[in-house]
Amino acid sequence: MTDEELFQKLGKIEIREGKERQIKSYVLRNNVLSDKEKETIARYMPQYGFFFEDRIINYRELFGSDKPVIIEIGFGMGDTMQQVAIRRPEYNYIGIEVFLQGFVKLLKHLGEDNLDNVRIIRFNAVDVITHMIADGSVQGFHIFFPDPWPKKKHHKRRLMQLPFIHLLASKLVKGGYIYMVTDWEEYAEEAVETAKEEPLLYNPFFGFAPPVAWRPVTKFEQKGMEKEYSINEIWLERV
Numbered sequence: 001m002t003d004e005e006l007f008q009k010l011g012k013i014e015i016r017e018g019k020e021r022q023i024k025s026y027v028l029r030n031n032v033l034s035d036k037e038k039e040t041i042a043r044y045m046p047q048y049g050f051f052f053e054d055r056i057i058n059y060r061e062l063f064g065s066d067k068p069v070i071i072e073i074g075f076g077m078g079d080t081m082q083q084v085a086i087r088r089p090e091y092n093y094i095g096i097e098v099f100l101q102g103f104v105k106l107l108k109h110l111g112e113d114n115l116d117n118v119r120i121i122r123f124n125a126v127d128v129i130t131h132m133i134a135d136g137s138v139q140g141f142h143i144f145f146p147d148p149w150p151k152k153k154h155h156k157r158r159l160m161q162l163p164f165i166h167l168l169a170s171k172l173v174k175g176g177y178i179y180m181v182t183d184w185e186e187y188a189e190e191a192v193e194t195a196k197e198e199p200l201l202y203n204p205f206f207g208f209a210p211p212v213a214w215r216p217v218t219k220f221e222q223k224g225m226e227k228e229y230s231i232n233e234i235w236l237e238r239v
């Protein structure tokens with residue numbers, strides 16, 4: 001693939017035709033790449049990035065190792081993803097994000113830090129997880145500060161609804177986990193209640209979970225704390 005084809009391919013998120021009408025949990029912003037971003041992509045995409053394909057990922061091929069796999073959904077600018085991957089090197093990480101500038105920023109950091117246990121994809125997480133991830137193969141899902149879609153008429157755009165929770169649960173190994181953190185209390189309560197309807201999942205804390213030591217504070221979290229929003233953690237396990 002030439003560099004120009006690479007930029008074009010990365011710039012597009014093809015809308016996949018599904019039987020069910022898919023709910024879009026994100027809004028795409030600026031898709032124009034600067035020369036510096038193009039340089040980063042040409043340099044690091046072959047090693048750290050991958051594209052959507054309608055086939056199940058072979059983790060060993062992707063990482064060159066067999067460590068348990070953790071998937072972060074909506075990594076934003078990627079700071080948390082990078083730090084968690086450094087703090088917990090015993091796992092391999094797949095990051096999924098649609099925000100192009102955030103994706104390229106993390107690509108740059110992965111390349112500069114030579115972080116070998118992270119691979120990232122710019123695509124809709126629902127499609128990636130549905131079509132590329134084998135059932136019963138994931139150790140954990142991280143969803144940090146998902147868009148809260150605060151207006152009632154937008155609640156249907158929230159990711160953490162029963163069909164998506166079920167999709168994640170089906171991809172977990174036994175004992176695997178879903179770890180969500182949000183500063184939107186009503187969304188947090190809704191997610192805890194909805195998860196009770198998923199028979200594959202168990203909430204060991206019944207309500208909210210205590211924070212874990214390895215998760216750094218994100219920019220969104222910082223902003224939320226400045227507004228005195230409470231940070232709620234949700235930890236669910238596959239039975």
Ligand SMILES: C[S@@+](CC[C@H](N)C(=O)[O-])C[C@H]1O[C@@H](n2cnc3c(N)ncnc32)[C@H](O)[C@@H]1O
Binds near residue numbers: 080098099148
């Ligand atoms: C509020 S931001 C939080 C970013 C980051 N996790 C943090 O804590 O700073 C939510 C992110 O999720 C991404 N996102 C939302 N829906 C997505 C989807 N279906 N697939 C991939 N990324 C998605 C958005 O682009 C956005 O960057």
